[in-house]
Amino acid sequence: MSDQSNLNEFLSELKTYSEGGQPGSGDDDTPVQLDPIGNVMEIAGSSSAVVLEASRLLELGEDPDPAIRLSGQVGSQVKMAVGKNWLIANVRTMRAGEGGTVIANVDFLGEGNREADGRLSGFKRGVTRFPIPGAQVFPVTTRDLRSVFAADSRPHIEIGTVYPTDDIRGALYIDPMLGKHFAVLGSTGTGKSTSVALILHRISQASPEGHIVMIDPHGEYSAAFKNHGEIFNVDNLQLPYWLMNFEEHCEVLLTSEDSERQRDEDILAKCLLEARSRNKMAEEFGKVTVDSPIPYLLTDLNQIIVNEMGKLDRAGDATPYKRIKNKLDELRADPRFTFMFSGMMVSDTMNKFIAKMFRLPANGRPISIVDVSGVPSEVTSTVVSVLARMVFDYALWSRTETLRPLLLVCEEAHRYVPKEDGSQRGQAVRRILERIAKEGRKYGVSLGLITQRPSDLAEGVLSQCGTILSMRLNNERDQDMVRAAMPEGARGFLDAIPALRNREVIVCGEGVNIPIRVTFDTLEAEKRPASSDPSFAEMWRDVGDEDGIITRVVRRWRGHGK
Numbered sequence: 293m294s295d296q297s298n299l300n301e302f303l304s305e306l307k308t309y310s311e312g313g314q315p316g317s318g319d320d321d322t323p324v325q326l327d328p329i330g331n332v333m334e335i336a337g338s339s340s341a342v343v344l345e346a347s348r349l350l351e352l353g354e355d356p357d358p359a360i361r362l363s364g365q366v367g368s369q370v371k372m373a374v375g376k377n378w379l380i381a382n383v384r385t386m387r388a389g390e391g392g393t394v395i396a397n398v399d400f401l402g403e404g405n406r407e408a409d410g411r412l413s414g415f416k417r418g419v420t421r422f423p424i425p426g427a428q429v430f431p432v433t434t435r436d437l438r439s440v441f442a443a444d445s446r447p448h449i450e451i452g453t454v455y456p457t458d459d460i461r462g463a464l465y466i467d468p469m470l471g472k473h474f475a476v477l478g479s480t481g482t483g484k485s486t487s488v489a490l491i492l493h494r495i496s497q498a499s500p501e502g503h504i505v506m507i508d509p510h511g512e513y514s515a516a517f518k519n520h521g522e523i524f525n526v527d528n529l530q531l532p533y534w535l536m537n538f539e540e541h542c543e544v545l546l547t548s549e550d551s552e553r554q555r556d557e558d559i560l561a562k563c564l565l566e567a568r569s570r571n572k573m574a575e576e577f578g579k580v581t582v583d584s585p586i587p588y589l590l591t592d593l594n595q596i597i598v599n600e601m602g603k604l605d606r607a608g609d610a611t612p613y614k615r616i617k618n619k620l621d622e623l624r625a626d627p628r629f630t631f632m633f634s635g636m637m638v639s640d641t642m643n644k645f646i647a648k649m650f651r652l653p654a655n656g657r658p659i660s661i662v663d664v665s666g667v668p669s670e671v672t673s674t675v676v677s678v679l680a681r682m683v684f685d686y687a688l689w690s691r692t693e694t695l696r697p698l699l700l701v702c703e704e705a706h707r708y709v710p711k712e713d714g715s716q717r718g719q720a721v722r723r724i725l726e727r728i729a730k731e732g733r734k735y736g737v738s739l740g741l742i743t744q745r746p747s748d749l750a751e752g753v754l755s756q757c758g759t760i761l762s763m764r765l766n767n768e769r770d771q772d773m774v775r776a777a778m779p780e781g782a783r784g785f786l787d788a789i790p791a792l793r794n795r796e797v798i799v800c801g802e803g804v805n806i807p808i809r810v811t812f813d814t815l816e817a818e819k820r821p822a823s824s825d826p827s828f829a830e831m832w833r834d835v836g837d838e839d840g841i842i843t844r845v846v847r848r849w850r851g852h853g854k
Contacts, residue, residue, distance in 0.1 A: 328428035363431030449494035462810035469803030472758025485823035502658035511665035521659035677721035687735035697736035759803035
């Protein structure tokens with residue numbers, strides 16, 4: 293059959309369809325005629341150009357259906373008839389054409405069945421047959437979008453309302469989102485923390501026996517989960533120092549740089565191995581390495597260092613030993629490090645620590661909030677490294693057991709997996725989070741990264757996140773980073789990122805059927821994090837009890853200050 297015959301057949305189908313009518317804005321079964329708003333101008337794979345009539349777009353602006361009212365605008369959807377299917381496309385850009393027309397670039401989202409009465413049903417992502425130039429373009433209705441965005445039977449959580457509708461719920465599919473990691477991005481003040489709390493609350497409600505560990509660097513989330521999870525901070529964390537591997541020991545105990553550091557590492561490795569080997573547990577497991585989580589006494593490590601110094605022929609050779617010993621003495625004497633370096637006696641608390649930290653069992657409180665805001669800055673990255681590595685190693689060594697998938701959520705992720713800068717600090721946490729991003733899903737470990745500066749993240753980490761939730765980003769470098777990480781079909785949505793309102797998000801990737809723009813639900817006050825900005829005008833009117841406030845603050849400052 294010739295191209296002309298195909299075109300004639302296609303135009304005939306459109307004529308028949310137009311005469312039969314098309315459903316309008318309501319949810320009733322009465323077909324309502326909706327005239328086309330333009331025609332396809334150019335087809336180029338997933339992206340195409342259409343010519344829209346400006347007068348028709350103005351007419352649509354008066355329709356009571358919000359989907360029809362915004363159809364044809366940037367970030368909204370239009371549809372085209374192709375055979376027995378409807379093709380849904382997202383409008384990415386618009387520019388003025390000739391003779392009262394508007395030329396729009398659109399990205400195809402997917403297709404569904406075109407029922408006899410014009411309804412859209414059975415929507416699926418992807419396109420099997422493209423329209424031809426000249427095909428008519430129609431506005432979408434709320435009923436169309438309900439078919440497009442309706443959640444299927446897979447386990448999912450609802451997080452808000454899909455733009456531009458008033459009642460269609462935005463859903464995230466739990467298994468695809470967690471199975472291939474996710475990232476929540478957004479500038480300060482966009483409602484990012486509250487939105488993250490909402491997502492974690494909904495996941496916890498869907499899976500009350502789940503296992504979630506969240507690293508909270510600012511102490512924001514304790515308020516949000518005090519009744520729904522376990523809160524850990526420097527007062528009750530009780531993180532045993534001997535759980536650190538050799539790399540983490542080096543970050544805490546070594547102060548030297550460059551050529552001196554290698555010698556210090558060799559000395560520490562020898563002394564640490566001997567200290568671990570003194571535990572009777574070492575005999576049970578045979579081969580013990582400097583990385584083995586075998587308890588050892590700090591007094592033993594200190595004595596071994598002193599003994600090694602005594603074997604030296606020249607006093608000058610003792611300098612690296614003294615450096616390590618002085619740092620060890622400093623940590624043991626500093627009350628800020630009591631949560632990690634405390635007690636003369638050491639017991640094997642590894643089982644207990646894993647059980648409480650990973651919520652095994654959860655008992656209806658599936659999330660651990662680890663507030664590291666009170667952790668001394670010198671060891672914050674090391675503490676996060678130990679926790680992240682414990683998550684990964686537990687999953688790695690439990691492969692022969694009944695699988696207990698773990699979700700690790702890392703707030704302010706750019707702190708821990710920053711771009712390479714040549715610094716020795718924080719390399720352990722960077723390496724383990726990069727490893728979880730690349731390999732975690734093999735072992736049932738999911739990673740959730742939350743950041744306001746995606747451009748400062750290490751190369752490739754964001755691209756490992758299968759689902760990206762982007763709120764408003766004001767920095768152009770951050771916007772470019774997100775564009776590079778998101779799939780091509782989401783470009784029309786990405787252009788809206790700088791213009792998003794607070795609590796609005798663009799979601800694309802594995803966790804959704806197609807890219808969506810969602811307004812987050814309002815979270816109950818008792819479930820919100822303590823992250824709201826203070827009102828200077830209001831707070832500065834509040835006076836009284838200044839002396840008492842200062843006294844209490846200074847007492848806490850002196851007792852727990854960094």
